[in-house]
Amino acid sequence: MSLYQRRAALKERIPGGLDGRRMLWIALVDKTGAGLWAATAALYFTYVTGLSVAQVGILVAVSAGIGIAGAPIAGRIADRLPLTRVLIAMQVQRAAAGLALLATDDYALLIGISAVASVGDRAANVLTKLYAARITGPDRVRYQAVNRTVSNGGFAIGGLAAATALGIGTTLAYQSLLVGNAVASLAAALLTLRCGEAPSPTRIVTGSGAGAPAARPASPWRDRTYLFYTASETVLFLDDAVFKVGLPLWIVHATDAPHGLAPLLLVLNNVMVVALQIPLARYGATTQAAVRLLLPLAAAFAAGALAMSLSAVHGAWIATAALVAAAALLTLAEILHATVSWELSLALAPDEAQGAYLGAHGLAQASQRSIGPLVMTAVIAAGPAGWALLGAGLAATCLAQHRLVRDHLPVPALSVPPATVSHK
Known part of the structure; x- marks a missing residue:
């Protein structure tokens, strides 16, 4: 089998068509950036912003707690607005929050900015899952398995890069990881712009039947x-x-x-x-x-x-x-x-x-x-x-x-x- 034939066969095994393959590239880029930051966040707040161990613990707990709200809010919005546009907004929000961390050492601001990033992160995870469900149909389980494999590969790549920066140990090295995560989020947003919008049963159903009252959506x-x-x-x-x-x-x-x-x-x-x-x-x-x-x-x-x-x-x-x-x-x-x-x-x-x-x-x-x-x-x-x-x-x-x-x-x-x- 030629290289071209092997590539064609691989594409056929990936559900979701062209948009499905694009989302896998998005996952690889996005999770590589996440791997850069996840492995070094606590150390960044300790050695660059000068927080104590207790302060870092509180920051992580509070931001994660606030971030919980991102999932249900994003899911509800995605039933009413174009999903890809909402996903792009969350990716840009995460990038902006990451870069904003570079601009301050104030503890209250660090908590607030981290919470904004956490909301965007949880929202993006739900929106990516919803998009995959809409474009892959009966192959959604297989697609999710491929997506999870790609995502783990991205985390591994990001983690190896983070380990190299940690070996250097300078403030600039830590900051470069934060910038790298933000750039990855922006790159994911740009790639998402090329994805077609998936069909939404909610917006199709409520738009039918001129003059008919919309049924109360399931909750x-x-x-x-x-x-x-x-x-x-x-x-x-x-x-x-x-x-x-x-x-x-x-x-x-x-x-x-x-x-x-x-x-x-x-x-x-x-x-x-x-x-x-x-x-x-x-x-x-x-x-x-x-x-x-x-x-x-x-x-x-x-x-x-x-x-x-x-x-x-x-x-x-x-x-x-x-x-x-x-x-x-x-x-x-x-x-x-x-x-x-x-x-x-x-x-x-x-x-x-x-x-x-x-x-x-x-x-x-x-x-x-x-x-x-x-x-x-x-x-x-x-x-x-x-x-x-x-x-x-x-x-x-x-x-x-x-x-x-x-x-x-x-x-x-x-x-x-x-x-x-x-x-x-």
Whole structure:
């Protein structure tokens, strides 16, 4: 097969056509910039702006808490306005906020600017997900797997570049990372300008029937099933806090494993996501398949947490082996949950209110960013029993979610959404 034929075959395997491929480039650029900043934000505020550790903690917590509002607000707006224009506005907002951080050392202003950036970040995540759902239709699970793989690659590239700058350690080096993140957001906005607008069931439906009163749109805040589902998602998204907070602190304070193992396990997590997200996505390609996937997800969470408990035994080799097993199992859980969450968050949402519902669902991941570190510190304080309890809680949440969505989805429930408009 020639190079041209291989490239053509690859394009055919990416759902969403030309706009789908453009969004993947946008994800790569955007997440590369995010990787630059995420790895160095705390150090920037410490060494460049001169904040204390406590001040940095408060800044991160407050800005993340305010940023939670970005998801539902953006989702609601995207049901009424052209989605790509709203996404561009959020990308520009993030870039402007990033550059504004360079202009001040005032603590109150730093909190306010960081909150603005956080709102834009959470909003952009929801809008990107909604756009993918609208342009990929029945292939949305496979597309999300490709998108997540590309995004992890971008984070890795950004993280490696950040590590180089940290090795230099100068104020200019830190500032260059902040500028790089802002430039990446602006580049993503420019690339989004080239994307076609996806069809919106809301704007099509409410515009039909001259003189007829518009029906009251469905709201996730009146949908108890969706609210319960979102609440359970907040628990399952704790895998993020496990890798970013729990695992490094546990290795240092409770095991005989070498401290250098912590970054290596994060590399293992990233490599597994890149290698397995796409192949495993086919097991959740329909709504019913995604529901069934909740059972092995419960087992993966429980086994991973149990391995974390066992890593507290004496002996560096045994602790290291247990931690590697735990990281692999919890990464598998992360991959399975990403597939399940992507499908069910859309399957439970009415077509005419996908933006509002995905915005509400975005609260789960945003809320976890605030409460996750607190949960991890409590788990570590409780010792091995804390990990066992966490694993039991995660597994029980998966089983409860399985029953909740199974009883509230039509049968058969396919991933293919009903067509509301033809693509021309």
